Amino acid sequence: MLPLDGVKVVDLTRILSGPFCTMTMADLGAEVFKIETPHGDDTRQWGPPFIENESAYYLSVNRNKKSMVLNLKEEKGREILYKLVKEADVVVENFRPGTIKRLGADYETLKSINPKIILASISGFGQTGSYSQKPGYDVLAQGMGGLMSVTGEPNRPPVKAGFSIADIGTGMWAIIGILSALRERDISGKGQWVDASLLETIISWQTYFAGNYFATKKDPEPLGGAHPNIVPYQVFKASNGFFILAVGNDQLWKKLVEVLDDNQLRQSKFATNPQRVENRKELIPILEERFSNKTVDEWVELFENIKIPVGPVNKFSDILESQFAKERDMVVKAKHPKVGDIKMLGVPVKLSRTPGKIQSTPPSLGEHSEEILEQLGYSKEDVQQFIKEGITSKDDKQIT
Numbered sequence: 001m002l003p004l005d006g007v008k009v010v011d012l013t014r015i016l017s018g019p020f021c022t023m024t025m026a027d028l029g030a031e032v033f034k035i036e037t038p039h040g041d042d043t044r045q046w047g048p049p050f051i052e053n054e055s056a057y058y059l060s061v062n063r064n065k066k067s068m069v070l071n072l073k074e075e076k077g078r079e080i081l082y083k084l085v086k087e088a089d090v091v092v093e094n095f096r097p098g099t100i101k102r103l104g105a106d107y108e109t110l111k112s113i114n115p116k117i118i119l120a121s122i123s124g125f126g127q128t129g130s131y132s133q134k135p136g137y138d139v140l141a142q143g144m145g146g147l148m149s150v151t152g153e154p155n156r157p158p159v160k161a162g163f164s165i166a167d168i169g170t171g172m173w174a175i176i177g178i179l180s181a182l183r184e185r186d187i188s189g190k191g192q193w194v195d196a197s198l199l200e201t202i203i204s205w206q207t208y209f210a211g212n213y214f215a216t217k218k219d220p221e222p223l224g225g226a227h228p229n230i231v232p233y234q235v236f237k238a239s240n241g242f243f244i245l246a247v248g249n250d251q252l253w254k255k256l257v258e259v260l261d262d263n264q265l266r267q268s269k270f271a272t273n274p275q276r277v278e279n280r281k282e283l284i285p286i287l288e289e290r291f292s293n294k295t296v297d298e299w300v301e302l303f304e305n306i307k308i309p310v311g312p313v314n315k316f317s318d319i320l321e322s323q324f325a326k327e328r329d330m331v332v333k334a335k336h337p338k339v340g341d342i343k344m345l346g347v348p349v350k351l352s353r354t355p356g357k358i359q360s361t362p363p364s365l366g367e368h369s370e371e372i373l374e375q376l377g378y379s380k381e382d383v384q385q386f387i388k389e390g391i392t393s394k395d396d397k398q399i400t
Contacts, residue, residue, distance in 0.1 A: 002029025003354045007182070008088040009033065010081070011065065012105065014041040016138070016164055017122045017198070018094035019061040021171035025090075025178070026064035027347045027356040033084060033372060034065040035072075038393055040365040052339045059362045063334070063344060066368035069393040072103045076391045081105060083376045085113050090178055094122040097132045107193045118181045120174045120194040127195045136198050141166035145202025150209060153224045166198040173201055231276035232256075232287055235313060238296045245299075246309035249273070255306050260290055336361040364395040 007030040011022040019034075019041070026032040034041075043058040050056065071077040081104075085091060091110060093100050100106050100121070107119045121127055124136010134140075142148050142160045152159030177194035185191060203210075209220050212228060220228055225235025225244070232247050247253050250272055257265045264286050269279050276283055291299060296312050303310035312318070325331045330346040339361075347356040369392045373383050386392045 004029040010084050010088045010091045012093040017167040017171045021174045023061050032065040034067045035070045062362035067363035068369045068372045069366040071391050078104045082113050090118045092120045097127045117191045120178050122196050124198050126197040138164040138166040141198035141202050147202050150220050150222050152222045169201040170196050170198050231280050236291045241296045242313040243296045244311050334361050366394040369394040
């Protein structure tokens, strides 16, 4: 038993935000039908790197799904989709607003087929409003949502986050919306339309930055690895690399002063956090000079021993090969029918009785076309006719 066993999801998404959303639901037990155009999810061609001609990008967000090719520009393709929708609980799409209406898969149409259906739409700027028709990309949301204005070093050009957090975060908001709608449907018996956007994701994450702006009417500025409201709470350079020190209260500051045994740090103007924030420009250079004298490991060991929050700035190779990743199953191995053994990230949410798991590797294009069509009541002859007409296709190496 998995927490989303019995939930059927029709996945019309591609690239990242939608596939991340549906993969997470599949990890938790939902049956996800990945509906692809005849040329497939664009990310199947995104690379290098490729592993035996399979894109590493595509493999990263499409496990536990069944792939069916369906040409929704053809009436027969839409008829097949409607049969799926009639039996489904959720449809997820991430086209530009208006596209699903042209494809005949808008909420009003789907609701007329299945009043209990939940449609989740992921877009750059939402389904309504003057921005809705703008093309939505992660980097645009990071820039327009203010994140890039506070990321990076002072007096340097704006910097985006290292990976696509607007896409991934919006996929997570979509899941929250879907699960909320499923819960409400248990009471009302009705579905609804979930609308999640990349720009609103970034805005919603401003939290205390927005609070600071509302309080002062001043735009926050980039502080590199530092925090606007807490000092010292940032990245520092050791003799051989970087580490993070998080002195979140005055009790921790007293411990820090004691272990560093530096009279400069005992000055009254550094005694409280508001004073340290006010005198940041004077305090940080003192700490930087001290921290340059030992290695990252030495500082981490020293501060951990007195329970001051500290940690190294890891490379991917550090964290993905770490004891933590092994102990928490955050790197898992699975056998792919074409590629062989592949490593994937694990399921981050741990449930005590019904934990999520990886049940299948990312599917080949159309790998499950025949299986799904037969489940819908079509015969093998029907499937062959659909293939001839370009309504569907199948991966002959996977399906017999």
